[in-house]
Amino acid sequence: MVLQPQILLHLAGILGITALFYFLIPGIGAFYIRSSWRKFRKLLADSALYPPLNYAALRETEKSEDSPGRIYRFFGHLQAMQGDSEVWVSDGKVSVNAKLEHVHVYILSVGSSWNNSEFREYPVQPPRRVLWEKISSLPEYTHMFISGKIEWEQKKGVFKDSVDIPLLVIIYEGEKKNVLIRAMWSGRQKNEYWNPFTPGSLALGSFSLFIYFYVLLGFPQLLLPALIALSLSLIPVVPLLPPAVIFYYYYRTFWKRGRVLRAQRDLIRIPLIHFDKENSSLRDSSVLATGEVYSMRRFDNLDQIFDMADSDSLHLIQPALPKQLMEKEYYLFSNEKLQRPRDPLAEIMVVPGKPFALVEECEKRAMKYELFGLSILAIGIVLTELILFIFFSYVLV
Numbered sequence: 001m002v003l004q005p006q007i008l009l010h011l012a013g014i015l016g017i018t019a020l021f022y023f024l025i026p027g028i029g030a031f032y033i034r035s036s037w038r039k040f041r042k043l044l045a046d047s048a049l050y051p052p053l054n055y056a057a058l059r060e061t062e063k064s065e066d067s068p069g070r071i072y073r074f075f076g077h078l079q080a081m082q083g084d085s086e087v088w089v090s091d092g093k094v095s096v097n098a099k100l101e102h103v104h105v106y107i108l109s110v111g112s113s114w115n116n117s118e119f120r121e122y123p124v125q126p127p128r129r130v131l132w133e134k135i136s137s138l139p140e141y142t143h144m145f146i147s148g149k150i151e152w153e154q155k156k157g158v159f160k161d162s163v164d165i166p167l168l169v170i171i172y173e174g175e176k177k178n179v180l181i182r183a184m185w186s187g188r189q190k191n192e193y194w195n196p197f198t199p200g201s202l203a204l205g206s207f208s209l210f211i212y213f214y215v216l217l218g219f220p221q222l223l224l225p226a227l228i229a230l231s232l233s234l235i236p237v238v239p240l241l242p243p244a245v246i247f248y249y250y251y252r253t254f255w256k257r258g259r260v261l262r263a264q265r266d267l268i269r270i271p272l273i274h275f276d277k278e279n280s281s282l283r284d285s286s287v288l289a290t291g292e293v294y295s296m297r298r299f300d301n302l303d304q305i306f307d308m309a310d311s312d313s314l315h316l317i318q319p320a321l322p323k324q325l326m327e328k329e330y331y332l333f334s335n336e337k338l339q340r341p342r343d344p345l346a347e348i349m350v351v352p353g354k355p356f357a358l359v360e361e362c363e364k365r366a367m368k369y370e371l372f373g374l375s376i377l378a379i380g381i382v383l384t385e386l387i388l389f390i391f392f393s394y395v396l397v
Contacts, residue, residue: 011225017208018209022236026197041266047145057072071149073146074159075145075344087100089146097159099161102133102161103167106127106169108182127186138171147168177340213227213230227396231392239380254372257366262362264319272359289343290342300329309339314350315350319351319358321361321365328353
């Protein structure tokens with residue numbers, strides 16, 4: 001009984017090490033990664049509302065040289081790199097300068113961010129996110145998309161990063177009309193828990209707990225906390241051991257479903273950027289930043305849409321939801337002629353059901369799938385840890 005407080009003290013230390021290295025540090029990294037990709041998707045959505053930069057807009061910026069700047073988006077190709085942090089980008093009609101010091105650049109390659117699965121499979125790898133300073137060189141005519149604040153400075157238009165309006169810079173392959181949907185579909189990490197902080201934290205936690213076990217092993221009266229420390233030191237590999245590996249398989253299945261639903265939710269949100277949830281009706285319309293009319297229309301079936309609309313560029317988004325929540329009606333987003341708008345950041349898209357309701361349902365079910373998957377994984381780990389503890393008790397006692 002005298003030793004009980006000492007045992008409790010060691011147990012508290014062991015659990016503290018476990019919580020710190022297995023949960024807290026990777027968790028901080030997970031929140032950081034998730035918030036950075038959420039910021040990327042928000043900047044992407046905001047850029048669809050910005051007017052495109054053209055010659056007339058650049059001249060307006062020149063006339064308002066003393067103003068704090070205006071917000072535009074710009075598709076172009078790399079003309080030249082100037083110094084360590086400046087580039088010149090042109091679309092053939094307008095050339096602008098961009099200051100990219102300490103700016104994260106997103107590299108959107110065709111091979112890593114695009115698929116033909118009708119957006120039903122697990123999203124592929126996200127765009128590469130790198131600081132501009134870590135990009136040593138780029139070939140001329142590299143496609144670039146920039147959105148943010150532009151100022152007139154030294155007789156030139158300059159995109160500049162700021163705290164209030166961060167620059168969004170995407171280096172992409174393929175057609176510019178696919179940049180928005182490709183980036184939104186793949187713009188998240190598959191599993192935020194596995195981030196740059198995780199490998200080192202898991203290794204340090206496992207090593208610390210094993211050392212703790214080795215020290216406690218020298219005191220027979222502290223065998224209980226020693227066995228617990230040894231068992232917990234194996235947590236990084238426990239999901240790969242039976243029976244946890246079976247639970248891990250189902251965890252990945254449900255986690256994947258959640259990720260797919262979140263990505264599909266983001267796709268449905270793309271056209272909804274231009275519409276108001278409270279005032280939307282069976283047929284609603286909005287004016288794009290390019291001046292085009294963008295409409296949301298209701299149809300009773302898909303055949304009507306494919307007969308009337310431009311089906312060659314049409315995206316059909318069918319979220320992984322129960323059928324009773326979908327297919328009662330279809331909503332088409334397009335221009336007035338049922339074609340894709342000229343604006344490359346406006347999609348022609350069909351969704352099976354009320355779009356705003358689909359977004360909410362996707363989000364709720366994604367969270368349920370993810371929480372259920374994590375619960376299954378936790379049960380598998382606990383069971384395997386108990387088996388390991390019993391095994392070590394027989395071997396070491």
